[in-house]
Each structure stands twice: as structure tokens, then as C-alpha cells.
Amino acid sequence: MTVGKDIFVCDVKANDDVNSLFLVKTMRLSETKAGKPFLALELMDRTGEVIARVWDEADRLASECPAGSVVRVLGQAQVYKGALQLKVTSIAKVDLTQVDWARFLPTTSCDIGEMAEEILAVISALPDHDIQRLLLAVVGDQPLWKAFMSAPAAKSMHHAYIGGLLEHSLGICRLADRVCGLYPSINRSLLIAGTLFHDLGKVREFSFAVPPFDYSDQGRLLGHMVISLEILQEKLIALAPFPERTAMMIKHLIISHHGRYEFGSPALPMIREAFVLNFLDDLDSKMNYLDRLSRQAPAADYQWTEYQRTMERFLFVTGPAAPRATDDDLGLGSEAELGERQASLWG
DSSP states (O other): OOOOOSOOGGGOOTTOEEEEEEEEEEEEEEEOTTSOEEEEEEEEETTEEEEEEEOSSHHHHGGGOOTTOEEEEEEEEEEETTEEEEEEEEEEEOOGGGOOGGGTSOBOSSOHHHHHHHHHHHHHTOSOHHHHHHHHHHHHOHHHHHHHHHOOSOSSSSSOSBTHHHHHHHHHHHHHHHHHHHOTTSOHHHHHHHHHHTTTTHHHHEEOSSSSOEEOHHHHHHOHHHHHHHHHHHHHHHHOSOOHHHHHHHHHHHHHTTOSGGGTOSSOOOSHHHHHHHHHHHHHHHHHHHHHHHHHOSSSSOEEOOOBTTTTBOOEEOSOSSOOOOGGGSOOOOHHHHHHHHHHHHO
């Protein structure tokens, strides 16, 4: 029987008695100024994160709550220095084989199967048949395509949830399609290839099979641009002969899509499609970031956020744009269901 969860982070209020399951994002054994050990935890579920402290029997309980474990927590929600945190009185590890990960990991609210089908439809309509067969080779690589449908697009900034990479890539693809209608000089097939290849390396940059999300060794050492180039080169070798100039242009899109050297791009955009990809990538990322801040806002009207260090400014946002999704609306489903979706796409 799958273990249930009694309350989500988003629903915890000051002075609430809490008896619920949470995923341990981080755990650190520390000491008070008096030298007494305590546990400093970051707990999470799909709705958010909360700080927690275990003040008694910290040495013994440390083995019950390593990072990546799911624990049942008993305690009380308190406000400390203006922030909500849990004072934990009891914590116990839960058998991971009985855990429904969709309840603890943030997941796209969009339908993964429908998004994948939309991308396939775009690829099928591309006028450049060399680029089309390149992208179909990615979709036809079952482990790679399955990872692409599941991966987050970032660790924390934007689309940082299961299915986020697929949602982000499709979002840019949709924008690219509209921009191409306004500027006929843009090579549509090339730009679409850029939207689907620019972040493809994130399927290996992040470790997301076992929560919480983090960078893989390959991700930290190489980064997603280098990994994207490696995946591209693998496909190009398998598809040889392939037009050299087209391959070079796609590689340029990958290494220039962050737009500036200080943002991690080894090259600056130098062709139309690279400029467009950089702008659309930035636009879709920022809109997702603002949407998340809006969902977290306490009221419906315009209000100021806390200072956003990554954007170096305060932001003026409206409150929640839509009600939170229910359990039935979220989640990837079982591995078998993913397989059925994949099979249906290739029918």
C-alpha cells in the first residue's frame, strides 16, 4: 500500500501541529553555541520547502533522515526571524518502495504525453529533411527521449520540476514558430532544431531519478552545453552523411544560446537564429520564474516580492493566477504508463 501524506508544505501555518511525510532535501548535524548537537533540515514536497530543526537526540536521529529519504515528521510550525520552520519532536524514515514520488517532487501541470505529441507534430512538418531526420533520431532513442520527457530544466530557477525540460523546450518551440511568421528570413527548421537541442544535455547534467534534484558528476564537470554537443555528435555520426554547414549551425545555436560570455556561452550569437533562440530562451525562463513567484504570493492583487538576487531587483507581481493542481492532475504516472504513452506516440 502506498504511503499517504497528510499535509503539504503550502498548507502549513504558524502554530500548526504537524504529523506528515516530507522528503529530506538536506540534512546537517550542527551544534548550538552551548555545544549541544541539533539537526538542521530542509524538508520538501511538490508544493514547496520548509526549514526544520531537531533539538533532542540529534546524534541518534541523524541516521533516520539522510538527504533523499522520506520521513514522517511530528512537530509544531513556528515563526523564527520572520520565517516559518518546524520544531520537530519525532522523525522516522519511511520505506522508499512504498512512496509515491509524484507527491513529493514538483511536476509539470501540463500533460507530458500531449506535449511530446505536439513536438513530434512540429518535427514532422519541418521542410528541411536532414534536420527532420536528426530530430527524429533523438525521439527514436527511447532512453534519451524518455529522459527528455522527465527531466527538469533547472535545479531551482525555472521549470525546476519533473517534465520541466519538455515544457520549456516546447514553450520556446511555440514562440519560435510565431517569430518565424513575422521574420521570413529566419530558417525555421534550424531554429526549431535549436529549441530542441539547446538544453538536451540536461538529461545528463542533472540527477533526477533519485530525489532531490542535483547535478550529476558529468553535469558539474562538463555542463549541459558540452553534453548537448556530445549527444548531437553521436546522432550526426549515426546519420552520416549529414550536411556539414547545417551541423555547424546547430552546434553554434547550442554554444551561444546563453547570449553572453559571462552567462556561460563559449560563443556569442552570430546568426539570426542564434539571436532569436537566446531571446526566446530568456523570455520563457523568466515568465516561468515570474509565474512561480505569483503562485507563491499571499494575495491576488499586485504586490512586491522579496529581493530576487538572481535578477538583482524586487518584482511587482499579481497573486495566484490559477488554483493549485490536485493529486490527480499531477505526476508522471507509473513506468508502465510512461511506456504506454511512448508506444502510443510511435504507434
